Amino acid sequence: MKDDKGRIIYVGKAINLKNRVRSYFQSSRNHTPKVIAMVARIADLEYIITASEIEALILECNLIKKHRPKYNISMRDDKNYPYIKLTNEEFPRVYITRKVIKDGARYFGPYTSAGAVHETLRLLKTLFPLRSCRKLDSKRPCLEHHIKRCLAPCAGKVDPETYGEMIKAVGLFLEGRSDAVVKNLKRQMAEAAEELEFEKAARLRDQLAAVEKVMEKQNIVTGSGDQDAIGLARSAAGTCAQVFFIRSGKMVGRDHFMLSGGEEENDQDILAAFVKQYYSQAAFIPREILLPLELGEQHLVAEWLSSVKGGKVQVEVPKRGTKRDLVSMAAGNAAIVLEEQAERLKADTDKTAGAAAELGQYLGLPAAPERIECFDISHIQGSETVASMVVFEGGQPNKNEYRRYKLKTVEGKPDDFKSMQEVVGRRYRDALEKGPVPDLIIIDGGKGQLNSALPIIRAAGLIDVPVVGLAKEFEHIFREGISDPLILPRHSQSLFLVQRIRDEAHRFAITYHRKLRSKRNMVSVLDHIPGIGEKRRKALRDHFGSLAKIKAAEVDELVKVEGMTLPAAEAVYNFFRNKSI
Structure with missing residues (x-):
């Protein structure tokens, strides 16, 4: 099934394909929200006729692995394992x-x-x-x-x-x-x-x-033989399948896989999807696979695995004894993985959205700041003055929204206050009309920088947006109209968030400054070479990317650059070979 852009959104198989497809487009009364959403996006259907059920199963596995359709259950951990x-x-x-x-x-x-x-x-x-x-x-x-x-x-x-x-x-x-x-x-x-x-x-x-x-060091867990014991666990944190590898009666390893797309599916369908995807790429298939519950097409899966292995493979659901204990132990380990996943998600939330909410509380804001913008200035004695704006949304960096500015009003005259006024003026000139409007603005540099930027921001119409200044040394936060700084608790997540935002703004500004300085140095050196004007200089810079690569280039490489002639290429080559830069 494909959407209006031709992307495959679902792959399925059936003995009677016509009836299977018709069932999706009949009354939606018994359909799950997932199926209803999928049907609304279907724009085209494509089908392939196979010679047998096994061929259909193999093709289904291969297509899901290749296209990763949105509405199929898939292994999130399907990456290149060693x-x-x-x-x-x-x-x-x-x-x-x-x-x-x-x-x-x-x-x-x-x-x-x-x-x-x-x-x-x-x-x-x-x-x-x-x-x-x-x-x-x-x-x-x-x-x-x-x-x-x-x-x-x-x-x-x-x-x-x-x-x-x-x-x-x-x-x-x-x-x-x-x-x-x-x-x-x-x-x-x-x-x-x-x-x-x-x-x-x-x-x-x-x-x-x-x-x-x-x-x-190896513990004997069964009498003999090669087995895989699979356990399944589900919780609010997701769905996890755990596989125990037993070879010659000994536990030799285990692995777990997080599954996505099965929130509204039953355990049987999730387990079937996992078994098919996992063993379609497994390097080794044991003689016996132990499952926690029956599959709807268990005989077909066993027949397929037997054909892949080249020998009989049993797929069974043990009811008692050591084998049942193995499956229960695998399920227990899968549940532990989900608990750890939930704890990690909570920790990640505390560091991001939770930290933003905490920062909002310390600043006395009515709500957590969803979008935070931070500005920093970088220059060397006033030359190549640049500014950076980084954006954090939900406590996480949104690099697509980052902006960098080459400042014009203070070139050659170091004045961080005027630099900050220029950059916030350029950023918020039409912010109310064009958006987006931030929930919090951080000015890196403390009280002086804050006081220089505030009139420009307020004049742009951003009356209610909180603006704070961040002192460089101790992360003291200066607020509008309050003389004493806000000192965040030393080990609070809000402090760590402010530090991450400040460091990211500094890194982004320094990176841009170095790039401009490198270009300037390249230009100043190339200006001394006879026959190299503005167009050839730009062509060399665009082609090689750095002065070091231009220095190392041979004549035949230089002459390939657009606009370069053989005499010009020889002039560049001889200049760097005969003159120390």
């Missing part, structure tokens, strides 16, 4: 990646953080002497080989069969099959000892001890 990649080479490498492509390699993950991946890779390097170099053309081994961290396939120190045995152990270890790794290492160690290869046997013994030490 994976561990085991390459498909004669001597494979192991490294971190965020792209899963069909290149014959094996991918393990996703991991919830890059830190977890790097920790796993460090552990692998300790357990197995894997190669880390990208090319196999070295004449002699590197230091990694001498400290027993690499078998040096680049120098021909190991054959592919021996290296391949180690890679099998790496794959088993990453799958969580530590028991199989131990069994293989013990077998290889015994064979090496029988053949009197004691050095190899000692190396395998050390690997075995390290793997067993890692296994001690």
Whole structure:
């Protein structure tokens, strides 16, 4: 379903598509507000006929992932998670990646953080002497080989069969099959000892001890097998799905996903949407998936996952025993995630809208200031005087509303008071007619700056808008008609908000000032080059962006600039090569 701009707003599937679509356009008495809003925006329909229900399910997953329609349930955390990649080479490498492509390699993950991946890779390097170099053309081994961290396939120190045995152990270890790794290492160690290869046997013994030490930290939760246990929790903070990864009967990790668009959907539909989206991009599908409740098309999902895995996948809802406990534990963890999410949202609110409301109370305003504008002046001894205006709405910066001003009335004569009068005059000259009108104006600079700006602001018609001055050193706030400053509590959110606004105004002004100063310096240097006038100077500046890049450019690069001739390009090149700037 598409809106009037051709954007896909919903993707769905059905055995009888005609009846499914008709149901949306019949009486809206039983429709949810979400469906009513969606139908009002539908301007066009497009359909695709597939050969089977499984093909329809796969296509639905792919289209939702690609287009992220507004009215479909979607995984908000659908980002590029890190994976561990085991390459498909004669001597494979192991490294971190965020792209899963069909290149014959094996991918393990996703991991919830890059830190977890790097920790796993460090552990692998300790357990197995894997190669880390990208090319196999070295004449002699590197230091990694001498400290027993690499078998040096680049120098021909190991054959592919021996290296391949180690890679099998790496794959088993990453799958969580530590028991199989131990069994293989013990077998290889015994064979090496029988053949009197004691050095190899000692190396395998050390690997075995390290793997067993890692296994001690893993808790057995089920008898055996690979499983994913999925739990679902909902609250005012949102919807969360938690997945427990169980490999060979051991808990090896977990992950959670925040879901959006399901506020009016039932748990069954939300769970079905999550399972389809999650496993459409999963690098590994276990033999058993444990769910908290039945899916409407559970047999179809199981058939699809079996075809993707290339082996039977069971999708079941356990009623009792250890499996049921796992699902309950996953749901409990999902609920904890939502509680933490609610606390974070509350903390974010306290820092933004809550801080603005608190500031309004301290200033005695009738309501919280929704739009706050702050001005700052920047110059060096009166040269390149600029001003910045930053805007905070709801306690958060709205950078689209930021403005910067190149001041004209005080150029070469440092006078911050006149500078402030000019900038507020330019900003509020037609504010009442054109808007927007702020709820609070902050003048950075204290009482003097405030007194210089107030007459201009009031003359522009902004009679009722509160204006305050902010002293630079201690964040004392000066108010109109009150001699004593307002001192906000030291650890209050309102003080932190004022500091953020002031720092942002200062940063924005300084950035603009530096940009103008850089342009001025560039212009002053280029003025000394014969044949470079105003047009060529501007063309060089626009093309290269900085004086350093112009200095480093060769003649053939300079001559490509619009308006430049070969003699002019040679003049620029020779000037910077023969003269110290």
